[in-house]
Amino acid sequence: MxxxxxxxxxxxxxxxxxxxxxxxxxxxxxxxxxxxxxxxxASVEETYALGLYDQGDSELISTLPLVSMGGFTLDEVSSEDELTRMVQQGDYVAGIVVPDGFDEVIESGETPTLSLVVGPDVPSGTIDSLAYIIQTALDYAAHGTPPVQLSTEVVGEDMAGAHxxxxxxxxxxxxxxxxxxxxxxxxxxxxxxxxxxxxxxxxxxxxxxxxxxxxxxxxxxxxxxxxxxxxxxxxxxxxxxxxxxxxxxxxxxxxxxxxxxxxxxxxxxxxxxxxxxxxxxxxxxxxxxxxxxxxxxxxxxxxxxxxxxxxxxxxxxxxxxxxxxxxxxxxxxxxxxxxxxxxxxxxxxxxx
Structure with missing residues (x-):
């Protein structure tokens, strides 16, 4: 060379x-x-932001963010149409529609129905996770004890809050x-x-x-x-x-x-x-x-x-x-x- x-x-x-x-x-x-x-x-969202339309001012629903251990936050809206519109715009990952008399139905021992409104681009895995978190939190709020006691072990570096x-x-x-x-x-x-x-x-x-x-x-x-x-x-x-x-x-x-x-x-x-x-x-x-x-x-x-x-x-x-x-x-x-x-x-x- x-x-x-x-x-x-x-x-x-x-x-x-x-x-x-x-x-x-x-x-x-x-x-x-x-x-x-x-x-x-520029940031990582580690909790789900959900919209809420509560037709009957449910006390159980209002306690969901407290018992979900940070799984999601709830923002109440004034109508079901507004909730649907904001979910479609991507303001919320999903929305919950609570029927009137929801608490009374649970107290009577019957099984009420909640409507979960999601956008067309939300993965099925996210929908399943939301449904599970909401159902588990409601069981906890209604009965006072969680259905199971879950112990979590993080293998390697815990990235919670540091993604x-x-x-x-x-x-x-x-x-x-x-x-x-x-x-x-x-x-x-x-x-x-x-x-x-x-x-x-x-x-x-x-x-x-x-x-x-x-x-x-x-x-x-x-x-x-x-x-x-x-x-x-x-x-x-x-x-x-x-x-x-x-x-x-x-x-x-x-x-x-x-x-x-x-x-x-x-x-x-x-x-x-x-x-x-x-x-x-x-x-x-x-x-x-x-x-x-x-x-x-x-x-x-x-x-x-x-x-x-x-x-x-x-x-x-x-x-x-x-x-x-x-x-x-x-x-x-x-x-x-x-x-x-x-x-x-x-x-x-x-x-x-």
Missing amino acids: KASCVRAIVRKDAIMAMRNKLVLMALIGGVLFSLIYYALP VPLREQSIPLYIVLALMMEMWTIATLIVEEGASGTLRAVLVTPATPSDVISAKGIVGGSYSLGVVAVILLLTQSLRGDPLALLVGIVVGALFAVTLGLLLGSLTTNITGSYIYVSVPMLVLLLPALVVLIPDVSLSVIKLIPTYYLVNAFGSILNSGAGLGDVWSDFLLIAVCALAFFVLGVLSLRRRY
């Missing part, structure tokens, strides 16, 4: 990227990701998106240079495939670092262990750039490169997208390298993890980056 050749190629690629407005596009992407961040919920909001959970997604965009950019540049003959002309000089890939890695890595820094600054997410965060960004940038170089070296057909790049890109985004899908846990996701990048960034930014806690994740990503670098060099040598 010749340092002079690497410097010359770095200068050429940097100028080309600025002329093609790739830097501007990457920065705009970082700003857009930051806007999405601020559109997501991470979706807004903060989404940060690793934006970082991986930025890195995958850079991967796409690097792959496209390689294909365009191969199709135009520029790459062949460079390799006719004393520059070797290792020089070419190293230079493009420096340029792509620098742009990746810049975009990720913009995202972290705009979302005010520069927190956690600084060293672990810096190592993660550098390793992630190397992973994205070397993979982009490898994919770009596989073809000189610009149209064909879209398939070579888009399919791996979608697969690599899956671990980050799973963050936005509640209660989903797929073990197959752990077979995708970016899972370990997402896991490491999430641990650093949201759980206070240090480099000693996530070094194994970074090591796996670094090994993948090294493998992509070697394969990219071999692919360029075979082609040119």
Whole structure:
């Protein structure tokens, strides 16, 4: 590897990227990701907010929030129509309609009927949970003792009151998106240079495939670092262990750039490169997208390298993890980056 050749190629690629407005596009992407961040919920609701229309001023119903052990809160409304409207608007997760004479029916030993009003997008699991909490609380309020004595043991760290909001959970997604965009950019540049003959002309000089890939890695890595820094600054997410965060960004940038170089070296057909790049890109985004899908846990996701990048960034930014806690994740990503670098060099040598 010749340092002079690497410097010359770095200068050429940097100028080309600025002329093609790739830097501007990457920065705009970082700003857009930051806007999405601020559109997501900034807090986690651990209790259900319910609307209540009580036709008979039930004393039992008024005690429900006290005996539900914080399971839900009740806000009384003036009519059933208003309750239905507010549930449809999403002001309440659900609403309870209490018939007139509800307390008297319970005192007589009969079984009254409560109406639970829910929106069309409320999961069935949430409906079942609400029904169970309300029924258990009513049994407690009516008879004075709970139906069972439940002992709860939390295995691991108790996250009650300390759940991470979706807004903060989404940060690793934006970082991986930025890195995958850079991967796409690097792959496209390689294909365009191969199709135009520029790459062949460079390799006719004393520059070797290792020089070419190293230079493009420096340029792509620098742009990746810049975009990720913009995202972290705009979302005010520069927190956690600084060293672990810096190592993660550098390793992630190397992973994205070397993979982009490898994919770009596989073809000189610009149209064909879209398939070579888009399919791996979608697969690599899956671990980050799973963050936005509640209660989903797929073990197959752990077979995708970016899972370990997402896991490491999430641990650093949201759980206070240090480099000693996530070094194994970074090591796996670094090994993948090294493998992509070697394969990219071999692919360029075979082609040119």
